[in-house]
Amino acid sequence: MPPVTSSVTRLLALLVLQCNIAACGSAGDGPCTRDEECESNFCRTDGTCGPTGVDAPPAADAPPDGPSALCTPNNDGMISANELPLVAGRMARFRIATDVTFDTAGVASGNGTRRWDLTGQLAGDADATVALKPPAGQWWESKFPGASYALTLASGSDLMGVFAVGASDVRLLGVVSPEAGSFRTELAYDPPATLLAMPFGNGATWSSTSTVSGLAQGVIIAYTERYASRVDQVGTMVTPYGEFPVVRVATDLTRTQGLATLATSRTFAWAAECFGSVANVTSRSFESSSEFTNAAEVRRLIP
Numbered sequence: 001m002p003p004v005t006s007s008v009t010r011l012l013a014l015l016v017l018q019c020n021i022a023a024c025g026s027a028g029d030g031p032c033t034r035d036e037e038c039e040s041n042f043c044r045t046d047g048t049c050g051p052t053g054v055d056a057p058p059a060a061d062a063p064p065d066g067p068s069a070l071c072t073p074n075n076d077g078m079i080s081a082n083e084l085p086l087v088a089g090r091m092a093r094f095r096i097a098t099d100v101t102f103d104t105a106g107v108a109s110g111n112g113t114r115r116w117d118l119t120g121q122l123a124g125d126a127d128a129t130v131a132l133k134p135p136a137g138q139w140w141e142s143k144f145p146g147a148s149y150a151l152t153l154a155s156g157s158d159l160m161g162v163f164a165v166g167a168s169d170v171r172l173l174g175v176v177s178p179e180a181g182s183f184r185t186e187l188a189y190d191p192p193a194t195l196l197a198m199p200f201g202n203g204a205t206w207s208s209t210s211t212v213s214g215l216a217q218g219v220i221i222a223y224t225e226r227y228a229s230r231v232d233q234v235g236t237m238v239t240p241y242g243e244f245p246v247v248r249v250a251t252d253l254t255r256t257q258g259l260a261t262l263a264t265s266r267t268f269a270w271a272a273e274c275f276g277s278v279a280n281v282t283s284r285s286f287e288s289s290s291e292f293t294n295a296a297e298v299r300r301l302i303p
Contacts, residue, residue, distance in 0.1 A: 073273035077234065078201035079247065083273045086165045088134035088149040094299040095240060096155050097122035102298050104268055104281055105291040106235065113235035116270065118279050118300040127302060128155065135162070139180040143188070144173045154297065159185055163195075169206075170196040174214070183218040193227050200271075201247060205230040223257040237270040237279050239300040244272035246279075266292070275301070 071083055100123055106116035132149040135141045140150075140162065148165040152158065153175070162174045171192035177185040189210040197206035206229050213222040233248040249269045255262045263285045269277040279300040283292050 071274035075245065075273065076201075077247065078199045079271055079273055080199040081165075081167055084170075084196075084198070084276050085274070086132065086148065086163075086170065086276070088132050091129055091131040093127060093129050093302045095122075095125050095127050095302045096297065096299040097125045098155060098297050100124065100295055100298055101293050102281055102295050103291070103293050104295075106233075109235060114233050115236045115238070116279070117238040118298070119238055119240055122298060126155070133160070138176075140174075140176045140186065143176075143186065147173055150176070164192065168198055169194050170198075172210075175212075177217075185214075185216050187212050187214040187216060187221075189225070193225060195227060195229070195251070196249075197229075200231055200249070202231050202234050223255055223262060226254045226256075228252045228254075237272070237300075239278050239302070241278070241301040241303050244270070244275065244278050246270040246272050265296070266290075 071085065073083070102118070102122070104116075106114040109115050130152065132151055134149060135144065135147040138150065141147070144162045144164075146164045147162045150160040150162045153161050158178050160176050160178065161172055162176060164171045164173055172189055172195055173192050174189055175185060175187040177183075189212055191208070191210055193210045194206055194208040197204070200206075207227060209224065209226045211222065212225055215221075229249055229251040231247050232250045235246060235248070237244050237246045247270075249271060251267045251269070253263075253265050253267070255264070264287070265285055266283040266287055268281045270279040272278050280298070281295050282297045284294055284296045287294075
């Protein structure tokens with residue numbers, strides 16, 4: 001099968017972006033112990049203020065050209081659609097390593113929560129800016145009329161996932177190459193794969209099964225993908241950007257063709273209110289353990 005396989009297994013690691021690059025680059029406005037002490041109204045768990053200017057997507061009934069409301073974490077343990085800034089044009093910076101070791105189990109905090117630390121250096125670390133690309137003007141725009149944005153799927157690949165954001169979910173519509181032509185990739189999901197169901201908090205589950213068909217580097221292919229997600233842990237994730245109270249979304253991907261299993265993988269996404277996914281770890285294919293240490297890709301938010 002063409003190399004679209006390895007890219008799609010990592011797409012959850014790229015699904016949720018945090019904020020516009022100007023906001024992510026801001027150092028915040030000083031030490032704090034309470035949200036109200038910060039101009040941004042966001043006091044991180046490490047005692048520093050989060051950046052100002054982090055916007056949530058417009059409400060469903062807001063005019064399309066109107067301003068979006070300031071997103072303020074309410075620390076209720078639930079992440080809703082207006083706490084995920086999934087808007088075309090947004091960018092964020094990540095530190096990314098591939099084929100490295102990281103213990104996804106983290107450390108027990110003694111109160112039923114866990115703590116994960118991704119501040120340390122990993123072999124082959126590279127910093128990258130990741131952007132949500134608008135559909136307008138793209139060669140595939142007419143193929144996916146309901147698309148909200150496109151996103152490069154994985155480091156080392158130029159394939160893009162095409163996503164639609166609704167009031168209650170985020171769906172994967174297809175996978176495309178940057179350019180059209182005889183050797184293009186143009187895969188459609190029927191029905192679209194549900195990658196996030198909102199709002200979500202501890203214990204939430206959702207799943208979907210899609211037939212994927214079309215062209216992969218010009219070759220006609222068809223197979224089935226099943227995504228099964230659950231919020232399985234809560235706690236704190238420490239990134240180079242700072243500490244965040246998070247819920248962890250575990251997603252298992254199974255790709256089949258007839259009776260044959262082509263690939264499986266597990267992705268963990270640590271999501272924080274108003275920032276979305278602040279860290280992501282994806283397993284190698286056919287990982288059998290619920291927690292693992294050998295990762296295909298690790299990424300975490302950086303200033």
